[in-house]
Amino acid sequence: MDYAHLLATNYKRIIADYLQEDVPSFDYGGYVVGEEPQEATLYCKAEGVLAGVPFFDEVFHQLGCSVEWFNMEGELLNPQGKLAVARVTGPARKILLGERTALNILCRCSGIALRARKVHDIQKAEGFKGVIAATRKTTPGFRLVEKYGVLVGGLDTHRMDLSSMIMLKDNHIWSSGSITKAVQQARSVGGFALKIEVECQSEEEADEAIAAGADIVMLDNFTGEGLKAAAKNIKQRWAAKGVNHFLLESSGGITIDTCASYFCEDIDVLSMSTVTQGVPHVDFSLKITQKN
Structure with a gap:
């Protein structure tokens, strides 16, 4: 390529x-x-x-x-x-x-x-079928070069900037009042063209985000085994309702040495800031x- x-x-x-x-x-x-x-x-x-x-x-x-x-x-x-x-x-x-x-x-x-x-290479060796992506933690003025390097290395760039996708993190939620309200406000301006991702700290928050119409749910700072259990519960719970429009992403503290412990079939995206930092x-x- x-x-x-x-x-x-x-x-x-x-x-x-x-x-x-x-x-x-x-x-x-x-x-x-x-x-x-x-x-x-x-x-x-x-x-x-x-x-x-x-x-x-x-x-x-x-x-x-x-x-x-x-x-x-x-x-x-x-x-x-x-x-x-x-x-x-x-x-x-x-x-x-x-x-x-x-x-x-x-x-x-x-x-x-x-x-x-x-x-x-770790992803291929372990057979992880999901996407591994970088994050927006890049060097000001050098982002294009760094994201380009991520692509050449074989991983996903994730969003390029604040205009590429709507990501609602904890500060957005707290400032808006609730996950539901934040997602609704985001959808009103993002329209059909932009996906909405919500950072969640618990299964309850993930459920609220999915019910509100989020396209991607980020399970933030979950441990390897805790992540696997939560991801499985969420996928099974919503599959029983016939809902499967969302992706699950894991992020937070994942490194090249620990990433394999996060691999599981219920996680669709694994994002790592250490691809571009340090x-x-x-x-x-x-x-x-x-x-x-």
Whole structure:
């Protein structure tokens, strides 16, 4: 799959903003090296899933450089020492102008893709049929890159932003007065096009959300065994009434080490903030070829 086809034109503006942030005035180092044509090799020096290629390419495209890749996006890289994965060609100062911005994007995106791939591998090994998703706990200004890495790694992005789906959390419920009232108000403005998800702390709250018409019920901060029991009870109780329009999601404190303990046939979605938070970056470097 070529996930680059998902990207609209707005990512080019984002890349331009990244470059502007890094060089807001004079490029002193660029003055030193000038416009002489050069080649630089991109090396991967640690395990990672190659992700962020379109963003890396766009950095150098905006600077008048070209990139040739030796590996495919989504490929698992496990170098012994260092592995050449791409070549960047262009004026010396332009290569160096984009170096750190391009590397920052690639290192983080590939790290997230690696974490997502490892979770996805656990999912396949355990035979979990549901969806495993990231959350909206992303870095301001970097969300598009991070969500892209999640996709390349094989997991679901969940909602992209507050406009993508209506999620009613505890603060929404408390401010509205009840789950029922919050769902009704959300439906009045969201219409038929947006799903409504409600965060619930108990089976009773889940029942109220389902009765109110919620599309997704999030069982928040349930333990592994407690989650399985609650999910089974809820599904059986509403199936007896002929109601099956809703999905059950589990979220809260789930990590790569504990996710398998949450897998069960009654859970449709498992969401994990640790797919994008606290993820080690993959070590990439860009080195200009020394001339004799």
